Amino acid sequence: MYYNENTVIYLDGKFVKANEASTDLYSQTMHYGYGVFEGIRAYAVENGTQVFKAEEHYDRLKKSAELINIPFDYNVQGLIEVTYELLKRNNLTDAYVRPLVFCDPNMSLARPNNVSIMICAWEWGAYLGDKQLRLTVSSYCRPHPRSIKIEAKVCGHYVNSILATNEAKDKGFDEALLLDSDGYLAEGPGANLFFEKDDVLFTPQLGNILPGITRATVLELAEELGIKVEQGLFKPEALAAADSAFYCGTAAEVIGIESVDDKKFPKAWNETLGKKLKDAYSKRVRQPKAVQEQL
Template sequence: MNTNANPYYNQDTLLFSNGEFKKSLTTTTDLYGQTLHYGYGAFEGIRAYKTESGTKIFKAKEHYDRLKKSCELINIPFEYDIDELIEKSYELLALNNLTDAYLRPIVYCAPNMSLSKPTGVNIMICAWKWGTYLGDNLLNLCVSTYCRPHPKSIKIEAKVCGHYINSILATNEAKAKGFDEALLLDTEAFVAEGPGANLFFEKNGELFTPQLGNILPGITRATIIELCKELDIKLHQGKYSLEQLNDADAAFYCGTAAEVIGIKSLDKKEFPLEWDNSLGKKLQIAYKNLVLEKELSSQLN
């Protein structure tokens, strides 16, 4: 980890910008860009892990495919070759001597002070060493006074820069109240997701997760769904009320940054099932084994 005040880069750090590797400290962008002024850009969060067979970027293609789709959904041209971006991502990790790391590709727009289509597009990929985003302890959540945007007001399935103001407001509100993180509802008051993670909850030995439509279709969420099939865990996707969540036995968040992390309580009401005995714990182990390319642990049987 860097020893200076900046946890993301130092004088030696390189990033990838528009086809070139450049020093982070000396790379600049234009202060008149649409992305800076209007949040008109798309990004991804990707993790790399040190495995027994070397550094591996987990589901790199899926992430870059989603980046492309996000751009297309909000009418930002995406003319980059995904295989080349994956190759450059591995090269970036090697140049910065990173193994366990977080990668942040972002597509951002050129100077344009109007609300019209982009006049030009740029891409940047940076990487840094980053621990578990939400920590290692079980989370104490509160229901946010903010809700997720209405799906007809934005492209809810796109990972767009400006959308995350909603997430920042919800997280800061939760922390100001003494909680670890927030839970957001959708515009119809159904349970949606966290500011940067998808939600699953357990009841009577089965799992439930909000359906697509009002949430970001997380890549880690899709991975958990795959693991449920592999582990023969019954999973339901639908619209769930806050009352149903409050009546759950256990719950967890999942996301690329958060990975899989258990939830202890919601608005100070604790979930009754011990985390170590929950399906979430079983999936947490399975997910870690998957990203580290290990065989499923005997603990899962």
């Protein structure tokens, strides 16, 4: 699904065949989840292929590493150039890109001495599909911000996401919705939450959620479209009384939510602010960067 005998990845300064690459089974990342990663999308645009917000993603990769004391000696611009070369070598235009910074062999709980970087890419449709989602509020909450660096995209943090997603699917739902440790709305296992009430958008404030780059893009688009957005702490009851809702994330893009615990939102998706933002987002990511910067 992700690679074949012709797929090329970037590993520690070299382009190598994916099926010939190897790593050390004693890696600290393998045993403890002590590593950082990014999810990035490339889109076919009028003049070729464009990696959407590449600099922002690699800046976050660097920040994630620094927040959890993983050495990061890579140049962001250099990684962007490598990414475009990787896409070219794999003949990819619309693609998902996954950079991963992982640690050397180390069975202790101390910071690593050396790290490696891998970047791979593959064709991948919208992660959560293209139909509206049926959610359930998870019995799992997001980790407390005093227990981890919540703003870092760390490998081990996603065990929480896997547990929540599997619980939801086992119950017959499409995806989970997680609250924070105080019972306020947080986010999905891999996406940020927005909901609409009386022509105003609401979204959980930073602090207990991953500050998504797609979330930031949605906020930019909302401002351009004159849509009022309020960020804050919201209980599940506020979502239950909403007119509509949607998730957003690099892998998921923008996708509508049909219901939460089988309670459907009353507003038709095509009439919602979420649909308007979904269309605007789809258009934005496929615009050449020069055009984006003029908007």
